[in-house]
Amino acid sequence: MLLSKYFMPIIKDTPKDAQIISHRLMLRSGMIKQDSAGIYSWLPIGQRVLKKISNIIKCEQDNSGAHEILMPTIQSAELWKESGRYDDYGLEMLRIKDRHERDILYGPTNEEMVTDIFRSHVKSYRGLPLNLYHIQWKFRDEIRPRFGVMRGREFLMKDAYSFDLDEESSFVSYNKMFISYLKIFKKMGLTAIPMEADTGPIGGDRSHEFIILAETGESKVFCDKKWINLNIDIDNITYDENLQLIVDQFTSLYAATDEKHDPSQNIKKDLLETRGIEVGHIFYFGKKYSESMSANVTLPNGTSTPVFMGSYGIGVSRLVGAIIESSHDEKGIIWPREIAPFEVGIINLSVGNEHCDLMSKKVYKMLKSLGKDVLLDDTKESAGSKLASMDLIGLPYQVIIGSRYSKDDKYEVKNRLSGEVNIASFENINSFLG
Amino acid sequence: MLLSKYFMPIIKDTPKDAQIISHRLMLRSGMIKQDSAGIYSWLPIGQRVLKKISNIIKCEQDNSGAHEILMPTIQSAELWKESGRYDDYGLEMLRIKDRHERDILYGPTNEEMVTDIFRSHVKSYRGLPLNLYHIQWKFRDEIRPRFGVMRGREFLMKDAYSFDLDEESSFVSYNKMFISYLKIFKKMGLTAIPMEADTGPIGGDRSHEFIILAETGESKVFCDKKWINLNIDIDNITYDENLQLIVDQFTSLYAATDEKHDPSQNIKKDLLETRGIEVGHIFYFGKKYSESMSANVTLPNGTSTPVFMGSYGIGVSRLVGAIIESSHDEKGIIWPREIAPFEVGIINLSVGNEHCDLMSKKVYKMLKSLGKDVLLDDTKESAGSKLASMDLIGLPYQVIIGSRYSKDDKYEVKNRLSGEVNIASFENINSFLG
Numbered sequence: 001m002l003l004s005k006y007f008m009p010i011i012k013d014t015p016k017d018a019q020i021i022s023h024r025l026m027l028r029s030g031m032i033k034q035d036s037a038g039i040y041s042w043l044p045i046g047q048r049v050l051k052k053i054s055n056i057i058k059c060e061q062d063n064s065g066a067h068e069i070l071m072p073t074i075q076s077a078e079l080w081k082e083s084g085r086y087d088d089y090g091l092e093m094l095r096i097k098d099r100h101e102r103d104i105l106y107g108p109t110n111e112e113m114v115t116d117i118f119r120s121h122v123k124s125y126r127g128l129p130l131n132l133y134h135i136q137w138k139f140r141d142e143i144r145p146r147f148g149v150m151r152g153r154e155f156l157m158k159d160a161y162s163f164d165l166d167e168e169s170s171f172v173s174y175n176k177m178f179i180s181y182l183k184i185f186k187k188m189g190l191t192a193i194p195m196e197a198d199t200g201p202i203g204g205d206r207s208h209e210f211i212i213l214a215e216t217g218e219s220k221v222f223c224d225k226k227w228i229n230l231n232i233d234i235d236n237i238t239y240d241e242n243l244q245l246i247v248d249q250f251t252s253l254y255a256a257t258d259e260k261h262d263p264s265q266n267i268k269k270d271l272l273e274t275r276g277i278e279v280g281h282i283f284y285f286g287k288k289y290s291e292s293m294s295a296n297v298t299l300p301n302g303t304s305t306p307v308f309m310g311s312y313g314i315g316v317s318r319l320v321g322a323i324i325e326s327s328h329d330e331k332g333i334i335w336p337r338e339i340a341p342f343e344v345g346i347i348n349l350s351v352g353n354e355h356c357d358l359m360s361k362k363v364y365k366m367l368k369s370l371g372k373d374v375l376l377d378d379t380k381e382s383a384g385s386k387l388a389s390m391d392l393i394g395l396p397y398q399v400i401i402g403s404r405y406s407k408d409d410k411y412e413v414k415n416r417l418s419g420e421v422n423i424a425s426f427e428n429i430n431s432f433l434g
Numbered sequence: 435m436l437l438s439k440y441f442m443p444i445i446k447d448t449p450k451d452a453q454i455i456s457h458r459l460m461l462r463s464g465m466i467k468q469d470s471a472g473i474y475s476w477l478p479i480g481q482r483v484l485k486k487i488s489n490i491i492k493c494e495q496d497n498s499g500a501h502e503i504l505m506p507t508i509q510s511a512e513l514w515k516e517s518g519r520y521d522d523y524g525l526e527m528l529r530i531k532d533r534h535e536r537d538i539l540y541g542p543t544n545e546e547m548v549t550d551i552f553r554s555h556v557k558s559y560r561g562l563p564l565n566l567y568h569i570q571w572k573f574r575d576e577i578r579p580r581f582g583v584m585r586g587r588e589f590l591m592k593d594a595y596s597f598d599l600d601e602e603s604s605f606v607s608y609n610k611m612f613i614s615y616l617k618i619f620k621k622m623g624l625t626a627i628p629m630e631a632d633t634g635p636i637g638g639d640r641s642h643e644f645i646i647l648a649e650t651g652e653s654k655v656f657c658d659k660k661w662i663n664l665n666i667d668i669d670n671i672t673y674d675e676n677l678q679l680i681v682d683q684f685t686s687l688y689a690a691t692d693e694k695h696d697p698s699q700n701i702k703k704d705l706l707e708t709r710g711i712e713v714g715h716i717f718y719f720g721k722k723y724s725e726s727m728s729a730n731v732t733l734p735n736g737t738s739t740p741v742f743m744g745s746y747g748i749g750v751s752r753l754v755g756a757i758i759e760s761s762h763d764e765k766g767i768i769w770p771r772e773i774a775p776f777e778v779g780i781i782n783l784s785v786g787n788e789h790c791d792l793m794s795k796k797v798y799k800m801l802k803s804l805g806k807d808v809l810l811d812d813t814k815e816s817a818g819s820k821l822a823s824m825d826l827i828g829l830p831y832q833v834i835i836g837s838r839y840s841k842d843d844k845y846e847v848k849n850r851l852s853g854e855v856n857i858a859s860f861e862n863i864n865s866f867l868g
Binding site: 005006007009030033035036039040041042043044046047050065067068069070071072073074075076078091092094096098099104106113116117120121122130132134137139141143153154 | 439440441443464467469470473474475476477478480481484499501502503504505506507508509510512525526528530532533538540547550551554555556561564566568571573575577587588
């Protein structure tokens with residue numbers, strides 16, 4: 001992509017209303033624009049990050065055996081009256097009347113709707129186990145939306161729903177999602193710690209939040225210091241193993257949010273007290289919805305039983321903010337490679353200088369031909385402003401072309417995370433790009 | 435994908451409420467489920483088709499130089515009051531009050547919001563031309579939603595918005611979208627005919643609808659018979675050519691919707707009177723929104739001028755229905771290859787027969803290793819039911835394994851469109867798959 005033809009509106013001043021660093025950096029780098037309270041548009045580089053995060057999630061949810069569907073944002077109130085939750089959600093639920101004065105709502109979550117899909121189509125135990133997920137916009141009418149996309153009103157969520165014949169197989173499904181989440185966050189360069197959690201308005205008996213440690217995190221968390229260097233080889237775990245043993249390995253180490261923390265537990269000397277950001281939340285709630293909504297299957301003996309369910313959420317748009325909270329410096333964002341809007345940024349500091357223009361185009365073409373996402377800054381901004389903008393948007397690598405090295409046909413290759421700069425010939429550039 | 439572990443709920447009976455063939459076939463093949471009037475969930479194979487269509491559109495919009503963003507579904511009413519359209523939309527606009535009693539709405543289109551994004555960030559003529567698009571859910575509260583996803587209330591739309599310095603460059607942007615649309619529909623195996631159209635609530639001076647001919651289409655259309663065999667090599671047109679000449683070639687042939695048809699035009703003997711389905715609609719409306727919303731840029735001489743705009747829509751979810759209307763037979767859907775949920779369906783007619791099971795797995799693995807999307811029917815349904823289901827869901831190719839040919843290690847390879855069946859050895863299968 002040529003920056004001169006792109007839409008990446010960098011803001012030089014620090015936005016006044018943004019209280020936390022991720023919000024400021026997302027506004028300054030032109031990733032998002034606030035449309036109204038807690039509602040944002042995703043501009044091109046923001047949209048690219050959102051898409052990369054979604055793709056990582058989809059890929060790993062598919063691997064775990066879940067099937068992608070797409071439920072609508074608008075739901076009928078009838079389903080929520082059936083489950084008994086229509087009144088529970090209070091003012092956070094965006095309630096609407098359509099032109100025929102029917103009660104509808106903007107879905108804050110989809111347990112009711114997916115249970116309705118299930119009961120309409122699956123009648124026999126042979127249809128189990130089943131896990132359906134989607135990535136769709138949700139709305140929760142927060143009284144004070146804040147922290148940018150971290151606590152917005154309209155937000156993108158991945159939510160999966162499992163259906164099983166009994167509690168035992170439900171726990172197998174639960175554990176698959178548990179492991180899938182650890183794999184997903186790791187692929188994004190994050191260490192997410194699963195912590196026992198309250199179930200809130202979803203309900204149920206078993207629940208874990210997945211929390212990224214970040215000093216700027218919204219909630220206090222307590223965990224065993226061993227978490228910091230925990231090294232379980234999650235990549236090589238397959239979903240048909242006995243996952244309970246692996247889940248136990250993770251959950252045997254102490255970790256709890258403020259709400260659940262027990263000050264009397266006995267690892268005081270190894271206890272780390274810090275802050276964290278919730279990026280995922282999984283729930284087992286058994287027959288809560290299947291009983292109230294009659295989602296039953298027929299057994300081999302002809303009798304019928306309600307199914308056992310769980311639900312599994314990841315805050316997709318919130319993750320963008322959370323990753324920035326945990327990966328930035330005073331110059332701007334530092335994207336993990338897998339979710340960066342572009343892999344490499346090329347900066348031509350001497351636009352108009354024939355030789356530099358040629359060198360820039362040559363490396364742009366070469367990197368594109370290697371299949372890399374590349375952004376070439378070919379604008380006429382000042383050198384200082386170009387270098388600052390490229391640091392701000394946080395692409396993992398920069399290739400810098402300027403009069404200092406161009407006479408020797410050399411390029412500066414900078415690693416955004418380490419700050420290391422190498423002087424490379426054209427042939428060597430790629431060897432410095434991880 | 436193994437069908438025994440998939441969620442593809444085939445319905446054997448013809449659904450009663452579905453009036454048109456695409457709606458019936460989408461329900462029967464388990465592509466969608468109706469949640470409430472005009473609101474649908476997309477089940478796994480439906481979701482796959484929707485994603486493939488979206489990807490074709492994105493790819494070609496990117497090629498044309500447009501940039502993908504993602505605007506929210508919920509909009510503030512303020513913007514619509516500013517443009518003067520808040521009252522124009524009538525009951526079709528889903529109006530909502532949030533918990534603070536502020537007027538918000540579910541966006542039926544995004545001219546106002548994108549104009550606000552533009553004016554917040556682009557201040558100079560140097561930021562032009564610019565084209566921003568997104569693929570996002572919209573809501574229009576139709577009084578009588580019908581025809582399934584063809585006229586739903588919540589629907590997926592691609593909408594692009596161009597910004598230019600003057601009328602002349604605006605027409606360049608308009609023509610790029612015109613050509614991009616022809617390329618997009620062709621990639622989906624469709625012939626879409628551009629027809630002069632009314633501008634309706636979007637407003638403006640120049641507008642074309644893109645219409646697929648289908649006997650079951652919603653509206654009457656009149657066009658020159660030459661359209662049927664028109665052969666302009668659209669694939670090789672690049673976006674930096676003089677597109678006006680090419681657009682003129684298309685628009686010089688008579689084509690008009692019922693509303694615009696002029697019975698006195700003089701090609702009566704070559705006139706084809708048929709029916710069609712609108713799948714795209716493009717508008718040039720100049721300064722309509724930039725003047726009312728003060729979207730101005732500064733010129734080199736220091737003066738300021740409102741920008742010239744156009745908007746360009748494709749009904750993504752509606753296209754799924756439209757394609758089925760134009761491509762099906764009495765057995766079911768016939769997917770064009772590029773948008774089929776899977777490329778190949780393998781049917782094991784003798785599940786439990788060790789040799790057939792082995793043959794099925796072998797061909798499944800082989801086709802997957804070639805990078806093909808494959809669905810293997812490994813269920814215990816009857817042979818007749820399996821063959822009927824595979825015809826119904828309309829994958830371009832079927833590989834059938836049964837006792838008739840398995841003793842010779844032979845496979846039947848069927849082309850869903852032509853009905854042609856070839857008997858193939860394992861090594862030959864791929865040569866029959868297009």
